[in-house]
Amino acid sequence: MILLDGKQTSAKIKEEIATQVSVMKQHNKRAPHLAAVLVGTNGASMTYVGAKVKACQLVGFESTLIELPEETSEDELLNQIQQLNNNPEIDGFIVQLPLPKHIDEQNVLMAVDPDKDVDGFHPMNVGRLTLDLPTFISATPFGIMELLERYEIPTSGKHVVVIGRSHIVGRPMSILMSQKRPAGNATVTIAHSRTTNLAALTKEADIVIAALGIPEFLTADMVKKDAVVIDVGITRVPDDSKKRGYRIAGDVDFESVSRKASHITPVPGGVGPMTIAMLLKNTLLACERKRP
Ligand code: GUN
Numbered sequence: 095m096i097l098l099d100g101k102q103t104s105a106k107i108k109e110e111i112a113t114q115v116s117v118m119k120q121h122n123k124r125a126p127h128l129a130a131v132l133v134g135t136n137g138a139s140m141t142y143v144g145a146k147v148k149a150c151q152l153v154g155f156e157s158t159l160i161e162l163p164e165e166t167s168e169d170e171l172l173n174q175i176q177q178l179n180n181n182p183e184i185d186g187f188i189v190q191l192p193l194p195k196h197i198d199e200q201n202v203l204m205a206v207d208p209d210k211d212v213d214g215f216h217p218m219n220v221g222r223l224t225l226d227l228p229t230f231i232s233a234t235p236f237g238i239m240e241l242l243e244r245y246e247i248p249t250s251g252k253h254v255v256v257i258g259r260s261h262i263v264g265r266p267m268s269i270l271m272s273q274k275r276p277a278g279n280a281t282v283t284i285a286h287s288r289t290t291n292l293a294a295l296t297k298e299a300d301i302v303i304a305a306l307g308i309p310e311f312l313t314a315d316m317v318k319k320d321a322v323v324i325d326v327g328i329t330r331v332p333d334d335s336k337k338r339g340y341r342i343a344g345d346v347d348f349e350s351v352s353r354k355a356s357h358i359t360p361v362p363g364g365v366g367p368m369t370i371a372m373l374l375k376n377t378l379l380a381c382e383r384k385r386p
Contacts, residue, residue: 096357098241098324100364104371107240108153111374115154126381127156128212128373129178129187133171133197134164138330139190146188149370155377158184168197172205179207186212186230186380188373191262209383212376215261224269230376235266237368238303238324242277247301247322247357250279255295257312257345258305259286263326267303292316309343314350323351323358326365 115125128150132143143159150157160174171189178187187210193199208218214230222229231239242249254271258264268284271277280301285292287306296302296316304312305326317323327345344361352358359365 095352098245098357098359100368103244104367107371112153125154125156126185126377128377129158129184131160131189133162133166134194143190164194175205186210186377188213212380232266233369233372234263235270236372239270239277249277252280252300254280254301255283255299256303257285259284263305304345310347312346314354319354320356323355325359325361
């Protein structure tokens with residue numbers, strides 16, 4: 095079994111980005127600048143946004159963190175987004191999800207300038223993705239594609255089962271892997287909560303991508319021998335033996351599946367770190383696209 099090491103791979107990508115940034119600085123160009131908007135105090139969101147800002151510092155990017163209170167109105171948030179859209183110093187920005195319930199997520203995502211939408215969530219960028227046009231690919235699916243490519247996992251003609259149809263992971267993943275592109279050309283099945291006899295599908299799959307958000311859902315009896323298994327889950331499961339009171343669990347029962355799979359991503363240290371590296375890559379791209 096080969097571990098698809100997202101921690102190591104993302105460190106390499108960050109090194110590559112840092113080198114490009116230092117070349118930009120040598121040519122008296124300013125560094126890429128990412129902004130992140132965080133509304134409220136969701137614990138997991140605060141951790142993720144903190145990690146994104148830290149990663150910016152590591153590669154030499156500028157970063158701005160905008161923290162807004164839970165009670166922020168939709169109009170106030172839309173106003174903040176307009177300011178970021180109009181600020182020439184900001185190359186790209188993200189609005190961390192989930193948002194408080196009183197704010198309409200789609201209204202917010204549609205307000206982001208598609209040229210600064212480094213999360214790739216704007217309908218324009220999602221549409222461009224489905225049409226094979228240059229776009230911003232959302233960071234988690236982009237990170238999985240990069241892992242498959244860098245580990246030279248054969249995908250052409252292979253059967254991929256994606257479990258989960260979320261806008262952030264499952265849906266774009268299914269589109270990317272069916273496209274004519276590196277780590278693409280696969281035959282893709284997208285499974286979800288209404289799929290009947292899921293195990294029969296996953297048992298046939300050469301590659302399984304588990305992105306449903308149920309801890310340790312995928313067990314060894316559901317995968318065929320030598321399958322490639324990608325675990326997108328990151329759920330906080332209460333655990334009194336841990337100082338912080340929880341452990342991070344993936345959607346895959348690593349203990350049993352790792353004994354059967356040819357390649358598998360660990361949690362933590364698999365897809366998660368890749369997501370941050372690809373957000374940086376998108377920000378670099380946004381910065382380069384702005385320059386003639
Ligand atoms: N919440 C969970 N994943 C993401 C992500 O990739 N981007 C943003 N903005 N919010 C998220």
